[in-house]
Amino acid sequence: MFKLFRTKIAVALSLMIGVLLLGMVGYKLLSDFSWVESLYMTIITVTTVGFAEVRPLDTTAKLFTVFLIITSVFIFGYAITVITEYLLERNALQSLRKRKVKKIIQNLSGHVIVCGYGRNGQQAVQKLNAYNQPYVVIEKDREVIERFQDEVLFIEGDANEDEVLLSAGLSEARYLITAVPDDAINLFIVLTARQLNEGLFIISRASQQSSIRKLEFAGADQVIMPDKLGGDHMACLVVMPDLITFMDKLSIEGKNTTNLEEVEIAEFADQIVCNTIRDLDLRNRTGCTIIGYISPSGEYIINPEADQMLETKGKVIVLGRPDQIEKLNKMFRED
Numbered sequence: 001m002f003k004l005f006r007t008k009i010a011v012a013l014s015l016m017i018g019v020l021l022l023g024m025v026g027y028k029l030l031s032d033f034s035w036v037e038s039l040y041m042t043i044i045t046v047t048t049v050g051f052a053e054v055r056p057l058d059t060t061a062k063l064f065t066v067f068l069i070i071t072s073v074f075i076f077g078y079a080i081t082v083i084t085e086y087l088l089e090r091n092a093l094q095s096l097r098k099r100k101v102k103k104i105i106q107n108l109s110g111h112v113i114v115c116g117y118g119r120n121g122q123q124a125v126q127k128l129n130a131y132n133q134p135y136v137v138i139e140k141d142r143e144v145i146e147r148f149q150d151e152v153l154f155i156e157g158d159a160n161e162d163e164v165l166l167s168a169g170l171s172e173a174r175y176l177i178t179a180v181p182d183d184a185i186n187l188f189i190v191l192t193a194r195q196l197n198e199g200l201f202i203i204s205r206a207s208q209q210s211s212i213r214k215l216e217f218a219g220a221d222q223v224i225m226p227d228k229l230g231g232d233h234m235a236c237l238v239v240m241p242d243l244i245t246f247m248d249k250l251s252i253e254g255k256n257t258t259n260l261e262e263v264e265i266a267e268f269a270d271q272i273v274c275n276t277i278r279d280l281d282l283r284n285r286t287g288c289t290i291i292g293y294i295s296p297s298g299e300y301i302i303n304p305e306a307d308q309m310l311e312t313k314g315k316v317i318v319l320g321r322p323d324q325i326e327k328l329n330k331m332f333r334e335d
Helices: 002-031 035-046 059-106 119-130 142-148 162-167 183-196 211-218 226-239 241-249 282-286 322-332
Strands: 112-115 135-139 154-156 175-178 201-205 222-224 260-264 289-294 300-302 315-319
Touching: 002 035, 002 059, 035 059, 059 154, 112 119, 112 183, 119 135, 142 154, 162 183, 175 183, 183 201, 183 211, 211 222, 226 241, 260 322, 282 289, 282 322
Parallel strands: 112 135, 112 175, 135 154, 175 201, 201 222
Antiparallel strands: 260 315, 289 300, 289 315
């Protein structure tokens, strides 16, 4: 729709410029005015302001002036119509979009709120998309919102404000990721979010080492330094390049490219006996391999034995190709 309006606006501007050029050339040729005089006569004619003529016009120039007035009235009228229609449609569409977003958020529960849609925010959203995890992005830059609003669910505003966080469904959210480049802003967001939802799991970005403890004290459950992770990653490519390259292959680069999955034992319990890892038999059922087990108490067991006892509230970490992970989800998950 907006592409059509942009085309109409471009046509209207072209016609307006064309009228000005036509008037200048016409007065130059018909009355031998200078270019400045021709521009002056054209402007006072098309705008109908009624200033005096540069000098008396002959019959031909007067007829040309009449033609120029009539033409400019239609063209400028068309331009005003197009611009007005564009503004009205734009406002109506934005209002409709806001109502739609509000309705979607009201139906969300256990979702993720991402504050800031910069480089780190976009990477976070990319991974959430790969896992089909519902999320809402809070962004105050109107240009960014307009660029990605067809792909991302946005709330426009400052994440520091209580109303903005609540409008993103903070009371029903499970996670909050604040990826704003400014540590001070992240600190305020963490403080505000923690006060509004004590059970929220908060992940914050930090640019300075000194900000980590402050963010944790404010209520952040995890604090990530992207620059530090990037430096560690580059150093590891020197020390053990093949291993790191292999690990990179496990990362998510887009939709349906998930290689790792975290699954709660409760999701298997209703369908199969799962007292031990051997009972799950995921290798034969889906092709996936269990590479880790997380007990309900939070203990991490890497490469567990087949006889590892499982608890309903525990989780298994599985490794597989995207098609194997998809098969796992289809077999044991309703969605």
